[in-house]
Amino acid sequence: MALKILGYDVGGTKISTVVGNDNGNILSNVRMPTVKHLGKKRLIEEMITMGDAALKKAGVDKPDMIGIIFAGPVDNKKGVVIASPNIFGLSNFNIVEPIQKYYGAKTYLENDATAAAIAERLFGSGxxxxxxxxxxxxxxxxxxxxxxxxxxxxxxxxxxxxxxxxxxxxxxxxxxxxxxxxxxxxxxxxxxxxxxxxxxxxxxxxxxxxxxxxxxxxxxxxxxxxxxxxxxxxxxxxxxxxxxxxxxxxxxxxxxxxxxxxxxxxxxxxxxxxxxxxxxxxxxxxxxxxxxxxxGLENGSDLAAISVPLYKESE
The missing domain is CATH 3.30.420.40 (ATPase, nucleotide binding domain)
Structure with a gap:
């Protein structure tokens, strides 16, 4: 049975949430424009609301794994956003902990460009x-x-x-x-x-x-x-x-x-x-x-978020 993965792409223009599987199929997506002054608490609330909506849309009760990709430098071992050039107030922010706690699924963080490279390795030209x-x-x-x-x-x-x-x-x-x-x-x-x-x-x-x-x-x-x-x-x-x-x-x-x-x-x-x-x-x-x-992949930004946990689990 295919693994179900919840993926978040937190960028300077938009926040995307997708549900996909380990075959590289995207089952649902939910998007909203990025609010520059959202703040840590509100960002997590929005991510949970979007995640719940994407899971419901895909007919998935609970994700097996979660990937978060972020437009900026991150410490993926600690699950921390180091600096946030596009969304204010998120520097030195552990974005993984509250999401992992809410869904009860292993959650991985990665820089968005690195995640796109991983998607190419798993599903694209690489x-x-x-x-x-x-x-x-x-x-x-x-x-x-x-x-x-x-x-x-x-x-x-x-x-x-x-x-x-x-x-x-x-x-x-x-x-x-x-x-x-x-x-x-x-x-x-x-x-x-x-x-x-x-x-x-x-x-x-x-x-x-x-x-x-x-x-x-x-x-x-x-x-x-x-x-x-x-x-x-x-x-x-x-x-x-x-x-x-x-x-x-x-x-x-x-x-x-x-x-x-x-x-x-x-x-x-x-x-x-x-x-x-x-x-x-x-x-x-x-x-x-x-x-x-x-x-690169036509739907690389969607695949990037679900590729990170798949790659990390296989390392």
């Missing part, structure tokens, strides 16, 4: 690949690393911060405090910022001049390129270059068989992957080796 890197391209840039078939966490459990490698000395300030990080140049938030900072180009663009600054996103830039907007084309060419530099650095250090790219920006499909593959090939110079860059 299934039969021992050495791969998963990179998430969304508001920011994160990742997870598998080396010789095992998740690589590093000495302090914080390996995989791919977005915080500096690729432009004295570049724009990143949320981490450093300057010129990959995330500060090619993350979704950074792409939108680079558009808004070019006021003259925005005014001259038939596409962007009709859009409010608050509505400018990375997705809009891809849309502009499809509509023939030259400024969108320029911004994307720069973004592709920054990503290529960052990815080639990663490949040169780790020599993976595969780089899997997920997150919201990866939904751009061929408009992202075709020029990115070309740019990476060019950036290798004399260090070229065979490589594959592939898109």
């Amino acid at each position: 299934k039969n690949v021992d050495n791969f890197v998963y990179m998430t391209l969304s508001t920011g840039i994160g990742g997870g690393i598998f080396i010789n078939g095992k998740l690589y966490k590093g000495a302090h459990g914080m390996a995989g911060e791919l977005g915080h490698s500096v690729i432009m000395v004295n570049g724009p300030t990143c949320g981490c405090g450093r300057r010129g990080c990959l995330e500060a140049l090619a993350g979704g938030k950074a792409i939108a910022r680079r558009v808004i900072e070019n006021l003259n180009a925005v005014r001259d663009s038939n596409f962007f001049s009709r859009i409010r600054p608050t509505e400018i996103t990375a997705e809009k830039v891809f849309e502009g390129k499809k509509k023939g907007d030259m400024f969108s084309q320029l911004i994307l060419e720069e973004t592709i270059y920054y990503l290529a530099v960052g990815i080639v650095n990663i490949i040169n250090i780790l020599d993976p068989e595969l780089v899997i790219i997920g997150g919201g920006i990866s939904k751009a499909g061929k408009d992202l992957f075709d020029p990115l593959n070309d740019a990476i090939r060019e950036e290798f110079k004399s260090m070229y080796r065979p490589f594959k860059i592939v898109p």
